[in-house]
Amino acid sequence: MERRTFLRTGLALGAASVGGGIGLLPELARAVPRRSADTLRLSSNENPLGLAPAARRAVIDGISEANRYPDEARDEMVEALARLNGVARENIVLGCGSTEVLQMAVQALATPDARLVLAEPTYEDVPWYCEPFTYRLERVPLDARFAHDVGRMQERAESAGSRALVYVCNPNNPTGTLTPSAEIDAWIESALEHVYFLVDEAYFEYCKDPGYWSCVKWIAQRPNVIVTRTFSKIFGMAGMRLGYALAHPETTALLRRYIGRVNANYLALVAGLASLRDPELIPRGCDANARGMRILYDCLDELEVEYLPSHTNFVMHRIRGDLRTYRQRMSEHGVRVGRPFPPMLDHSRVSIGLPEEMEQFADVLRTFRRNGWI
Missing domain, CATH: 3.40.640.10 (Type I PLP-dependent aspartate aminotransferase-like (Major domain))
Known part of the structure; x- marks a missing residue:
């Protein structure tokens, strides 16, 4: 078996052990800590679509x-x-x-x-x-x-x-x-x-x-x-x-x-x-971001929460009370939001996830409203 074929096969076999993506060699997969699938990671302005399919293939081919x-x-x-x-x-x-x-x-x-x-x-x-x-x-x-x-x-x-x-x-x-x-x-x-x-x-x-x-x-x-x-x-x-x-x-x-x-x-x-080399990568990413942003804007408007219209993949919105308490409560509800940005400690930065993730975040915001936290 050629070296590249062997590596591709090993990577494919490792995919099941890490829950999707391009996968890892089995011995490497055992060493990688698994992240909770229940946590919404909306804290670091990452692209929720992940690597483009062509980039994933390039990484697999490039390992050799x-x-x-x-x-x-x-x-x-x-x-x-x-x-x-x-x-x-x-x-x-x-x-x-x-x-x-x-x-x-x-x-x-x-x-x-x-x-x-x-x-x-x-x-x-x-x-x-x-x-x-x-x-x-x-x-x-x-x-x-x-x-x-x-x-x-x-x-x-x-x-x-x-x-x-x-x-x-x-x-x-x-x-x-x-x-x-x-x-x-x-x-x-x-x-x-x-x-x-x-x-x-x-x-x-x-x-x-x-x-x-x-x-x-x-x-x-x-x-x-x-x-x-x-x-x-x-x-x-x-x-x-x-x-x-x-x-x-x-x-x-x-x-x-x-x-x-x-x-x-x-x-x-x-x-x-x-x-x-992927001509659809930027339009695809911008479209997903716009759909997630729209879900967030609609929720914030519904709850009459003040926010700054954004030209990026995140939104800064006003909160009620202490930011540290707000972030802790978000964590307890399975959501990671942005770090503090002094002097705007009455605001929280939330990154735009996939549309379904933003629907989940919107539900958490509604729960916060019912509890008087936002």
């Missing part, structure tokens, strides 16, 4: 090559991403998820008197990556639209002559809200030389608002703009860790000085390549 370093697959991925985004290979840097690329940028741009300017609340990994360095954190509350307060952020970034790294997560996590791209463009166009922009577009594929577009157009001429993307969300690969940055060649060369040299694993790369 997983003992080899991923140089060729890395090159193929860089080429594919360059074509997808209409840029050159030199504009791409791979990462273990976009979080590693965010970390590279924070490290690469650190200076003794640098500032990090960011919204509050926003995705918290970037300020966390600052901790070994001497960045001065400048947190600017979201404005009345729950958008980035671009004017105040600009004041903070340009008020001193030292380097400023501006982190813009757009659409924003955890609020799901949008900052109009024209406002960001206007600032980039007029920005002083010491101001760098780290633009996190993790939820780019979900946003259909006509006032939103990518900042990738700036990288050809502006070394001070870095755009990050991820395979964790619409591509359903959060556990496989694959992301990338788009930037001017001068900037990507700087980022690569802080890279884990062979930082994208082979199976993630072949899964990512297969996903990029």
Whole structure:
């Protein structure tokens, strides 16, 4: 029996022992802890559809090559991403998820008197990556639209002559809200030389608002703009860790000085390549997300619960009482919801699951209403 045939057979035999999916070799399946099928995992903005069928097949086929370093697959991925985004290979840097690329940028741009300017609340990994360095954190509350307060952020970034790294997560996590791209463009166009922009577009594929577009157009001429993307969300690969940055060649060369040299694993790369070749993947994911979102919106409207309209795969809604108590009660009802996001401790972030999962969540919300908990 050929090695690849043997591996496929072993993987298929392992499927029954883990309850679906692509399956595992039997001896590996015994070592994998099983997750409760009764728990709704609506806490981490994961794609409930999981890996695309073509990506699953690519992982199975790729196991026979997983003992080899991923140089060729890395090159193929860089080429594919360059074509997808209409840029050159030199504009791409791979990462273990976009979080590693965010970390590279924070490290690469650190200076003794640098500032990090960011919204509050926003995705918290970037300020966390600052901790070994001497960045001065400048947190600017979201404005009345729950958008980035671009004017105040600009004041903070340009008020001193030292380097400023501006982190813009757009659409924003955890609020799901949008900052109009024209406002960001206007600032980039007029920005002083010491101001760098780290633009996190993790939820780019979900946003259909006509006032939103990518900042990738700036990288050809502006070394001070870095755009990050991820395979964790619409591509359903959060556990496989694959992301990338788009930037001017001068900037990507700087980022690569802080890279884990062979930082994208082979199976993630072949899964990512297969996903990029699937023309129905993004429409399929967006459709499932929209249906789940509609179920949630209808329930929140029915219960007259205030929420922020979202451009992502999650929703921030208001709660009654203590957030820790709310999360504990959700857990007791078999639901995991998002972590706290100060200062919005009177809100809870819930990720969009499959439509049937959102129906279950809606029933839990109705139970909470009957108990006076929401």
